[in-house]
Amino acid sequence: MLKVLMVASEAAPFMKTGGLGDVIGSLPKMLRRENVDVRVVMPKYEEMPEHLKDTIKWQESIYVPVGWRNQFCGLEYTSYQGVPFYFLDNKYHFNRPGYYGYPDDGERFAFFNRAVLEMLPFIDFYPDVIHCHDWQAGMVAPLLETFFRKEANYQDIKTIFTIHNLKYQGRFPKSVMTDLLGLSEEHFTMEGLEFHGDMSFMKGGINYADIVTTVSPTYAQEIQTPYFGEGLDELLRSKAYKMTGVINGIDFDEYDPSQDPFIKHPYDVENIEGKQKNKESLQKKLRLPEKEVPLIAMITRLVPQKGIDLVIHILEELLEKDLQLIIIGTGDSIYEEKLKRIGEKYPSKSSIQLKFDNELARQAYAASDLFLMPSKFEPCGLGQLIALRYGSLPVVRETGGLKDTVKHYLDLAGQGCGFTFSDYNAHDMLYALQEALETYKKPKEWKGLVKKAMQQDHSWKVSAQQYKEIYEQLQTSIRK
Known part of the structure; x- marks a missing residue:
């Protein structure tokens, strides 16, 4: 041996x-x-x-x-x-x-x-x-x-x-x-x-x-x-x-929406209705309006590597749209302060959680429709792999492991179920998000992408x- x-x-x-x-x-x-x-x-x-x-x-x-x-x-x-x-x-x-x-x-x-x-x-x-x-x-x-x-x-x-x-x-x-x-x-x-x-x-x-x-x-x-x-x-x-x-x-035993102890409504690829129920539970917990809009999650360290500059640059423009956004993480104080101010300005559309809370993070993976990860560089990244496992479609920059694991949903090979952009540019990221939001309006196509994401094998x-x-x-x- x-x-x-x-x-x-x-x-x-x-x-x-x-x-x-x-x-x-x-x-x-x-x-x-x-x-x-x-x-x-x-x-x-x-x-x-x-x-x-x-x-x-x-x-x-x-x-x-x-x-x-x-x-x-x-x-x-x-x-x-x-x-x-x-x-x-x-x-x-x-x-x-x-x-x-x-x-x-x-x-x-x-x-x-x-x-x-x-x-x-x-x-x-x-x-x-x-x-x-x-x-x-x-x-x-x-x-x-x-x-x-x-x-x-x-x-x-x-x-x-x-x-x-x-x-x-x-x-x-x-x-x-x-x-x-x-x-x-x-x-x-x-x-x-x-x-x-x-x-x-x-x-x-x-x-x-x-x-x-x-x-x-x-x-x-x-x-x-x-x-x-x-x-x-x-x-x-x-x-x-x-x-x-x-x-x-990722450890598929650890990250499994069908038996995750941190989420209220277990679900799997054959029965994804629990995902909607988890969204409603998280909206209630975070005091967001309980309504059917796209929910975007970002779970990250608030540091330059993670593309937080891009997010802050277009955040108010994004929050003018009919959606909700959750950001969970800690990091550089300058980013924390800016996010806190924007969150206070848009309390019905955003929840800025300046902490790392594993239970809340799991609930965000399970509840969210989109997972934002616009890294400046990313050796591999685990967040996008967990998001795929939980049927939260990633919006990522094409770099490092993000490029290897997330393919655009119109990928010619037919394996894509994410939304990607290549240049480190805030408006390119915003365009990718808009593309995702437009796709969300097509329930049948969206449900197919969620199932495709959950079927991908990114286990060890x-x-x-x-x-x-x-x-x-x-x-x-x-x-x-």
Whole structure:
């Protein structure tokens, strides 16, 4: 059986700040169904939910070299939904509020990366593949090559590095490389870890891993261009031979409108009448007029990446139309204030919820007719996949994973059930919304599109099979 160790800084439900946590919370479960012995390792954060922390059991105390010091590491374990999870505990590094954004993040994740490799003898699990996710796990491959490769049990381990969002690169002073990771000057080059005078965890993953993946095929191409490449496009073009894109999925057990505990009226593709009832329930809850108009939902972080500038630019023009709009999310204060003011001006047509509330978000997916996601860039995106599952037709910009997963409803292949625009332009977005609103006026056609959306398979099954094929290719290369 293939043995795979997933290395990530977060995994739902233990800790999640975004799509990475969702992926690590659901992909391993599907891989195990594909007969892959996959296990997950992550830091043990103080802010984990108490009921989950109570399930985690101490296994071993080990010591991890960080520069000239040996730092204590508690090795702990639990099983969640059949997936083994290992937790690396160090109170100094992880017993603090929040997860990222500290001045010593370089030291914290230098410790984490080294501890991943140091723990293997203590769990008696030497994987065929170590699959590392985003910059927080970017130094596992360089450390493996430098300090562990000559040891018998480490000689055949292959590495994969998955880029979830290239914008966040783990850039730190050179001293993190030399003083904390213990790597010599020969690593501080363009072909190694150097990036504009700093060292980069992201570059470590890209340069040293055997395979580099991204979370959608289009994003894999986009990041090789200057516009999307965040200063790494030239490097990524040079690594194109070992790059591929595997689209993310969603957990179809978790996101299922026929048995979602957060919605009042379950429904499925054979019986979609419950969707209308959920709309009426949400209108009542949010004190919107209970009438039959198109309901648009936007569930997002209020940051430039998510296209919120476009939305604000045309929002009042949009709200003059016969529709209702719900926006759920938090983010930059300038956006929160603008949305709040517009919401107050149009109280019968909009509900601006400046918070993240999972229950409310699920109800919005189930109630809405349209789901707006006009991202400036989007490595994969999960919101549009959940929307499709719940029969809320996406209105998206054609970028990254949005382009790969949402096809225009007039697509020649006949698979489309969304509304798309290509340029990052507010009025192009408004045109796509108007097209959707006109289509909504044709009930028979609309119902067919909703059913088509709900029938699309964006579960992890296909993606898990693709990852398994990559693992098997790497394993074959070991035998050769």
